[in-house]
């Protein structure tokens with residue numbers, strides 16, 4: 001069986017993890033959150049990405065919460081988010097009392113459609129929040145210009161796109177605030193939970209740093225400058241991520257090569273019931289390789305029979321979820337979000353897949369369409 005979610009992501013790092021646990025667990029400081037290792041990882045990621053301020057926190061959702069809060073979103077403020085995405089793009093806004101406004105997505109790339117997003121901007125709009133999806137970054141140059149033109153904040157959800165580069169600029173560094181996630185299966189996932197906020201703005205950085213630790217400034221204990229959260233980062237995981245960082249570029253490259261190979265193999269079926277992600281490297285992230293397939297359930301069953309794990313992301317668009325019904329006006333529709341919800345099927349793209357496995361997966365998909 002080739003699993004979609006492999007259980008052995010950190011197989012090569014077992015000994016290192018035990019060593020980190022032992023060293024931190026027996027160190028005289030007994031510091032397990034927001035210590036030197038977290039600060040070091042933040043600096044390493046800042047050096048790598050060019051972000052002026054990098055703030056590590058409890059999860060990708062935590063990072064998005066801190067970003068939305070720091071952007072000043074509250075009751076009466078509208079935030080434009082994609083209708084087809086992971087739910088934190090909507091829940092973080094709603095949890096702060098903001099109004100979620102759902103924009104439809106592009107039917108081929110699955111990222112938020114800039115034309116539709118712009119048509120939804122009103123005098124109440126406070127931010128737009130494009131998210132990169134699966135293997136494709138949103139059109140950030142266009143969103144940057146849009147945000148400036150309308151005087152709204154740009155929050156970039158790069159949870160799935162760490163390490164991706166568009167026009168020479170790293171994912172997460174296009175927005176006033178950008179976020180990444182360290183959830184296990186993400187490109188730079190970890191052995192637990194974590195995330196980061198990126199910003200070039202020193203004032204926003206100060207706010208985010210305070211918000212992640214109950215509004216404190218890191219110097220004066222029990223002095224609360226603002227009402228915040230517990231979204232602190234774990235020292236064990238910080239050390240683990242620093243250990244994994246040197247191999248990150250190589251793992252990303254391996255994912256990209258697998259994607260190149262798949263896209264090459266699948267191109268002959270484009271328009272014959274299959275839409276593979278567009279080829280290329282600019283603005284691509286390869287977190288997940290997702291096909292759009294008319295006969296999705298049949299292909300899924302075919303691959304399952306061949307012992308190939310697949311995954312369907314977001315089978316119901318966000319505005320059609322009971323949780324977000326308050327933000328969906330009756331009669332309103334998001335046709336492309338509904339279409340890609342019904343058609344997307346992700347196939348394995350792990351860096352440690354062997355060439356034989358990759359070939360076998362591609363052969364199996366091609367056989368189905370032949």
Ligand SMILES: Cc1ncc(COP(=O)(O)O)c(C=O)c1O
Nearest residue numbers: 059060061086088131159181183
């Ligand atoms: C687009 C997007 N945003 C936010 C998140 C939240 O990240 P986390 O799971 O680390 O809370 C995810 C996680 O899957 C995501 O895919």
